[in-house]
Structures are given as C-alpha cells and as structure tokens.
Amino acid sequence: MTDLSAIGWRWTPADLDPAWRALMQAHPQARPARIVEQHRSGYRVAEAPGQAFPAESLPQWQRAGSYRKGDIAPEERPAVGDWVLVQGASPDGLRMVALLPRFSAIKRGAAGEHYRQQVIAANIDTAFVVCGLDGDFNPRRIERYLLLVSGHGVQPVVVLTKADLAVDVTVAQQALRGLQVPHVMLDARSPDAAVALAPWLQPGQSVVLVGSSGAGKSTLTNTLLGQARMKTGAVRARDARGRHTTTHRALLALPSGACIIDTPGMRELKPTGEEDVSESFADIESLAEQCRFRDCLHDQEPGCAVRAAVASGALSEARLAHYRKLRQEVDAAARSRAEKVAARTGAVRSPGQGQHGRH
Structure with missing residues (x-):
C-alpha cells in the first residue's frame, strides 16, 4: 500500500x-x-x-x-x-x-433546465476556494463556492492569490467578515505559498482547488508541485478574467505527501438542494436567534437583531441579500431533487426545508 x-x-x-x-x-x-x-x-x-x-x-x-x-x-x-x-x-x-x-464529495447543480448533479471531486478533506485580489475578487462568488462545500464533510479554506499586487488587503479582509472560515493571502508563484498552506497539505490529505478562470489555481498547483505541470495563462486586463487553461480535472501527488485536484474554472454554480445554508451563513443565523420574533423576516420588524447589525455596519446589506437569494435557490433545488427522486423511485417525497435555515 x-x-x-x-x-x-x-x-x-x-x-x-x-x-x-x-x-x-x-x-x-x-x-x-x-x-x-x-x-x-x-x-x-x-x-x-x-x-x-x-x-x-x-x-x-x-x-x-x-x-x-x-x-x-x-x-x-x-x-x-x-x-x-x-x-x-x-x-x-x-x-x-x-x-x-465516498467519504466526501463536492457537487453542483449541472447547467440546464432539468435537475442533475455533477460531482466536482470525491474523497477530499479540504477545498481551497481560490480568488484573486485583482478584478477577480468577488465576495458573493466566494460565498457561493462556500455554500457548495458546506454540509459535505469538507473543510473550506479561502485562498486569496495575487497578494503581490499593489492592493489594499484591508478592503478584502473587511469584505470577508462573517465567513468564519480560514483565509490565506499569498502570491501563488512564491515558494512561500507552500508554507502558508502546509497545515492542509499533510501526508494522506486530499485537497481540491475551486475558483474562477484566472484566479491562479494552476499557477498555485505548479508552485506546490515544484514544477510547471499545469498550463497557465494571462488574464484579460479589462476584467481580470482568465481563459480555461485547465480543461479537465486532474489529481496530482505533491512532494508533501498530500494530493491536489486542479479543476477548470466554473462559470455557473448552481446548488444541488443538499447544501446547509445555516453553516455557510452562521453569523446571520446567530444574529437571527436574537431577534424578538422567531418568525422575523429581517425587514421592518421591531427588535430585529439582523437589521440592527446592518445598521451598525457589523453586517453588510449585500451579504444579507445574498443569504436570502441562496436560501431561495437551495430550497428550489431541494424541491426539484425530491421530484427527481420520486420520479425515479415511484414514491411521493416531500423535500423538507429544515436543514436550510430558519429564515
């Protein structure tokens, strides 16, 4: 063995x-x-x-x-x-x-009108959600990736690349408040990247890289390998978006004894209905527990702790709006999944929404 x-x-x-x-x-x-x-x-x-x-x-x-x-x-x-x-x-x-x-898997809803699932990677311990600190930086996209990872026994880590650029990292740090997951800022081309990510790259561990094209996934893979195995490319100056230099998923053994799976950039990130929204938005769920009314909609109700956090600047309006949007998408996907299962088994199933949060 x-x-x-x-x-x-x-x-x-x-x-x-x-x-x-x-x-x-x-x-x-x-x-x-x-x-x-x-x-x-x-x-x-x-x-x-x-x-x-x-x-x-x-x-x-x-x-x-x-x-x-x-x-x-x-x-x-x-x-x-x-x-x-x-x-x-x-x-x-x-x-x-x-x-x-499998002991774990990251999945997404496949593109198209009909409900289908697509497995991104299986039997993994950690998912590096890679995002560049240039025009690629998008907190809402990071939240969507974290949602896909949630509830599947995989540890998410946000990896912010291109830290060598002249950017104000405090803006990124402020935007990531509330995520409650580890995040690392690094230059994907620097050997120091392997040191920064070492806690998740121990022998026997399996890690998958997910993120948009041009975020630096293949560059980071090459750095961790110590050789240029994966094709890389430049990003467009006007929008910092990259081309699909990685065309298929590939698992590679690292010198550290860990394995890494590089994946093509994904433009569509549809939930499967199995995600745990409360896990990805634990900060909002915790605030909601403090609302005066249990069925608070966080709109105009008196004693709303969530709206109070928005008013004080502790919670961004954009994160709250995205929380609501993703909850609706997960609930809709859960209904489609239940209908798909019922069609395949001939049973009548009720999707249930208890795992997706209270609000």
Whole structure:
C-alpha cells in the first residue's frame, strides 16, 4: 500500500470501512486504484504517483449523456478522487469493477433546465476556494463556492492569490467578515505559498482547488508541485478574467505527501438542494436567534437583531441579500431533487426545508 498512500490511501485492513471491505471481498482478484483524470472519452486511474492509465468502466457508468428512467444518476458515476477496484494489467488492460463508497464529495447543480448533479471531486478533506485580489475578487462568488462545500464533510479554506499586487488587503479582509472560515493571502508563484498552506497539505490529505478562470489555481498547483505541470495563462486586463487553461480535472501527488485536484474554472454554480445554508451563513443565523420574533423576516420588524447589525455596519446589506437569494435557490433545488427522486423511485417525497435555515 506504500504507492497507494502517496495518492491518498490512508487505511489499514483493520480500519477499512465495512462497505469497502465487503466490496473488496466480493472482488478478490481486484485491487484499489484512484481515479486521477476524467475526460469526455473516459477515465484514467493510478496505483502510484506519476501514473495515469486508461481504465474501462462498467457499462452502467458509460452512459454519461443518458437520463432515461432507471439509469444510474450522474452523481453516482465515478469522478476524480474516487477509489475504485480494478482488474487487469496496465497500461491498456485495466477495467474498473467496483466504485468504493465516498467519504466526501463536492457537487453542483449541472447547467440546464432539468435537475442533475455533477460531482466536482470525491474523497477530499479540504477545498481551497481560490480568488484573486485583482478584478477577480468577488465576495458573493466566494460565498457561493462556500455554500457548495458546506454540509459535505469538507473543510473550506479561502485562498486569496495575487497578494503581490499593489492592493489594499484591508478592503478584502473587511469584505470577508462573517465567513468564519480560514483565509490565506499569498502570491501563488512564491515558494512561500507552500508554507502558508502546509497545515492542509499533510501526508494522506486530499485537497481540491475551486475558483474562477484566472484566479491562479494552476499557477498555485505548479508552485506546490515544484514544477510547471499545469498550463497557465494571462488574464484579460479589462476584467481580470482568465481563459480555461485547465480543461479537465486532474489529481496530482505533491512532494508533501498530500494530493491536489486542479479543476477548470466554473462559470455557473448552481446548488444541488443538499447544501446547509445555516453553516455557510452562521453569523446571520446567530444574529437571527436574537431577534424578538422567531418568525422575523429581517425587514421592518421591531427588535430585529439582523437589521440592527446592518445598521451598525457589523453586517453588510449585500451579504444579507445574498443569504436570502441562496436560501431561495437551495430550497428550489431541494424541491426539484425530491421530484427527481420520486420520479425515479415511484414514491411521493416531500423535500423538507429544515436543514436550510430558519429564515
């Protein structure tokens, strides 16, 4: 298991999840491997760092564009970071025979009118939400990324890149008040970046980078690797937006013993309905507990602690408005998800909204 540990395997036979153990016993000729790349044409897996071999997937996983009733849901298909059981010999004879259950995953609602989920990365410990301290800086987009991470057992860390630019970092710090998650400011090209992020890059840890194009994800990946493996590009001067230099998700082993997953920039960040809004906006939820009325709408009601915080400058009006907007989106996605599940199972389901906050 030494080679596997370099790509994130950290279990002994004694502490394996019972479901994993059962699958491994059901496929005694198979061995664990990790999906390290996902392309339109298929998957590539590794059993050691520096590897990436194509692997044939099970037939029920191959209908990526099929959503007929009874087909496997997109979020149940393999994704980068997943552990699978493989048989055969590399480089051309590998076949995936089982998907081991995930201990965490980051998902988003896929683009389009119909409800679908897309897994961004699986079996990860930390998500670096990367945002540049240039024209890319957008507190509302950061909040949306943090919402997608919430409730899935993943530790979010806000990583603000381009700290070498002549910017007033106090403005960014002020804008991030209330997030209640760690945040780090750094120059993605500097070796000091590895030092600043070291607490989350310990051996056996898996980290995913998410953020818009041009935020510095691939540059940071190259710095942490100590070599230029990922393609990088310049951003447009007029709006600080980047082009999609990363075209697919890829998992790479770092010298520190951790693994990192670089992802393409995402322009659309739709919730899945499984997110925990109260976790992402704990500051507003805490204030709401102090309101005079339990069903306070934080509008014109007397004794509203939330409006009082806005009036005093402790809470920004923009953050409160975004909180309301995201709650509506999550509740709508939860209803769509319940309808999708009911259609697939033939059951009548009620989405419930208890997990999404009180207000």
